[in-house]
Amino acid sequence: MSKLNLLDLNRAELEAYFLELGEKRFRAEQIMKWIYHENVTDLAAMSNLSKALRTRLEPLAEIRLPR
Structure with a gap:
């Protein structure tokens, strides 16, 4: 499963x-x-x-700039 790019969200x-x-x-x-x-x-x-939230987000989301 691919991660959600948070930059794609308003x-x-x-x-x-x-x-x-x-x-x-x-x-x-x-x-x-x-x-x-x-x-x-x-x-x-x-x-x-929080460390817990950062750990939880790691497999779910990313912040990827367009190439």
Whole structure:
């Protein structure tokens, strides 16, 4: 199964994705700040996300820039 590219989701879709995972809606804002303000695309480096969430996302999602 391929990983979901979080860059393919808009804010509302990202919020819905985190709600489906049982997370709070604000996780979408945290991820977007890392990507668009800090230029971070490595989920493991997103230190304000819990270690458990980062570990959970690892097999499910990625942040892949277009080639």
